[in-house]
Amino acid sequence: MPRLLALALALTAGAAVFAASDSGSTCNEWAPCYREGYCDANAMFCMWDLCDPAKSYNSTSCWKPEGCLDQTVNFDSSADVVPVKQYGGNPNTNAFVSIFEPDNSKIEDGKLVLEMTYDSANDKGFGSTVHASHSILYGTVTARIKTASIAKGVVSAFIIRSDQVGDEIDFEWVGKDPNTVETNFFYHDILNYSNSRYFDLGGESFADYHDYTIVWDPDYIQWAVDGKTLRTLKREDTYNKANDEYRFPAAEGRVGLSVWDGGNSGAKGTEEWAGYPTPWTKDTVYKMYVDSIKIQCSGTDLASPEPSDSEDTPSSSKDSTTINENSSSEGDSSNEPSDAEPSDAEPSDNESSDAESSDPEPSDSESPDNESSDTEPSDAEPSDEEPSDSEPSDAEPSDSEPTNGEDTNTENNDTSDYTAEPTDSNAPQEPSASETNEPTPTDDNTTEPSSTPGGKCRVVTVVRPAH
Numbered sequence: 001m002p003r004l005l006a007l008a009l010a011l012t013a014g015a016a017v018f019a020a021s022d023s024g025s026t027c028n029e030w031a032p033c034y035r036e037g038y039c040d041a042n043a044m045f046c047m048w049d050l051c052d053p054a055k056s057y058n059s060t061s062c063w064k065p066e067g068c069l070d071q072t073v074n075f076d077s078s079a080d081v082v083p084v085k086q087y088g089g090n091p092n093t094n095a096f097v098s099i100f101e102p103d104n105s106k107i108e109d110g111k112l113v114l115e116m117t118y119d120s121a122n123d124k125g126f127g128s129t130v131h132a133s134h135s136i137l138y139g140t141v142t143a144r145i146k147t148a149s150i151a152k153g154v155v156s157a158f159i160i161r162s163d164q165v166g167d168e169i170d171f172e173w174v175g176k177d178p179n180t181v182e183t184n185f186f187y188h189d190i191l192n193y194s195n196s197r198y199f200d201l202g203g204e205s206f207a208d209y210h211d212y213t214i215v216w217d218p219d220y221i222q223w224a225v226d227g228k229t230l231r232t233l234k235r236e237d238t239y240n241k242a243n244d245e246y247r248f249p250a251a252e253g254r255v256g257l258s259v260w261d262g263g264n265s266g267a268k269g270t271e272e273w274a275g276y277p278t279p280w281t282k283d284t285v286y287k288m289y290v291d292s293i294k295i296q297c298s299g300t301d302l303a304s305p306e307p308s309d310s311e312d313t314p315s316s317s318k319d320s321t322t323i324n325e326n327s328s329s330e331g332d333s334s335n336e337p338s339d340a341e342p343s344d345a346e347p348s349d350n351e352s353s354d355a356e357s358s359d360p361e362p363s364d365s366e367s368p369d370n371e372s373s374d375t376e377p378s379d380a381e382p383s384d385e386e387p388s389d390s391e392p393s394d395a396e397p398s399d400s401e402p403t404n405g406e407d408t409n410t411e412n413n414d415t416s417d418y419t420a421e422p423t424d425s426n427a428p429q430e431p432s433a434s435e436t437n438e439p440t441p442t443d444d445n446t447t448e449p450s451s452t453p454g455g456k457c458r459v460v461t462v463v464r465p466a467h
Contacts, residue, residue, distance in 0.1 A: 032057035043087040049163050065135040066091040068297035075112040081105050091133035104128035112290040116259045118280045125261030132255040140296040141255055142213040147205040148288035149175040152275025153263015156288045162253035169249050171212050176275025178204045183223040183231050187247035199230050200324040259288045
């Protein structure tokens with residue numbers, strides 16, 4: 001589902017914000033940066049990859065990409081993450097920027113904590129997203145994470161993404177299946193059901209820290225957990241003959257971490273993927289913990305990009321992490337991104353359109369009552385009542401084999417570190433980061449803003465096409 005950026009979000013950014021017209025930019029020198037229908041002069045609008053240079057006041061209005069920096073962030077300083085409204089534009093001062101208001105991120109006991117709390121006005125969770133202040137184009141990123149996905153509907157994510165281009169590489173975890181990690185990638189936000197791979201962690205992702213690594217090279221991508229390679233994708237295997245292009249993420253982007261409410265998103269495909277409904281009381285808080293992030297701009301290999309011919313089960317050594325591939329999605333049902341916002345009855349572009357999926361309900365261990373001590377939602381018992389199925393999806397993913405004109409994406413998986421299990425081609429699909437229904441802050445004063453010199457003001461709701 002496209003992320004809805006309501007007028008209230010722009011209004012909270014500062015007094016200078018005003019709505020731009022549809023016919024080109026009306027941004028001016030006082031509010032030069034254009035983002036999703038609005039103009040302003042702060043980081044929320046001017047940061048590279050958020051700001052649209054084509055619609056801003058001039059070619060120098062948007063901030064330039066900061067470039068990659070080799071660094072390890074241990075989150076032992078309050079300056080390691082800063083709210084976007086306080087960010088002054090120096091990436092060497094603040095390693096990460098929290099991009100939503102109100103800010104639900106904090107540094108606590110040497111950890112980055114991303115919280116999701118209950119938003120009573122919208123009857124769903126209001127989460128948290130942080131972006132690295134340095135950009136990245138190829139490299140190796142390792143994040144040590146304990147997820148927030150303790151209950152159905154709670155989605156935790158670790159990504160590298162270009163918002164403007166729509167390229168993305170990610171790890172995601174959903175509360176519906178807390179023992180599983182999903183690996184995925186997107187090229188120009190094009191939906192491809194065969195891009196996802198699922199792996200059994202051998203334990204609950206919220207119970208223990210794991211080191212999750214993305215190796216991004218011009219010729220391949222690797223995903224690894226605790227130093228063990230799960231998957232290798234070669235660029236050469238992403239060739240799309242019909243469009244004569246490699247559908248391989250290759251755009252400069254940012255490292256991001258987030259927690260959000262997929263179970264109460266209102267989009268059936270997302271809810272089935274994440275689990276629904278997300279259990280909430282007014283006191284419930286879900287927490288994602290990040291112990292550290294290491295960024296290496298050189299793209300140092302974690303392992304050879306060539307997959308192993310061995311399919312042996314991983315070592316049973318005490319220090320070995322056994323990770324099994326337990327699901328994979330096949331069939332490219334759409335090769336073009338959609339600009340339209342889906343209705344509540346339809347999954348988003350990057351979600352499975354199999355709305356009647358018979359995926360089993362998550363176990364009782366996913367309710368907040370059984371959370372680890374680090375995540376303490378309310379003692380109230382979550383409702384087991386399921387939403388009505390009266391909104392079936394109209395679209396079905398194709399089960400047919402791709403033809404020569406489709407994206408075959410015949411990637412190689414490194415089988416030396418996991419045991420492959422049968423795949424599920426009808427598993428609900430994750431949305432890309434742009435399509436997550438990120439919580440939007442509300443403001444009682446969401447009236448038409450006062451006129452700003454150089455631009456016409458109007459009240460609009462901006463929908464960003466398929467993060």
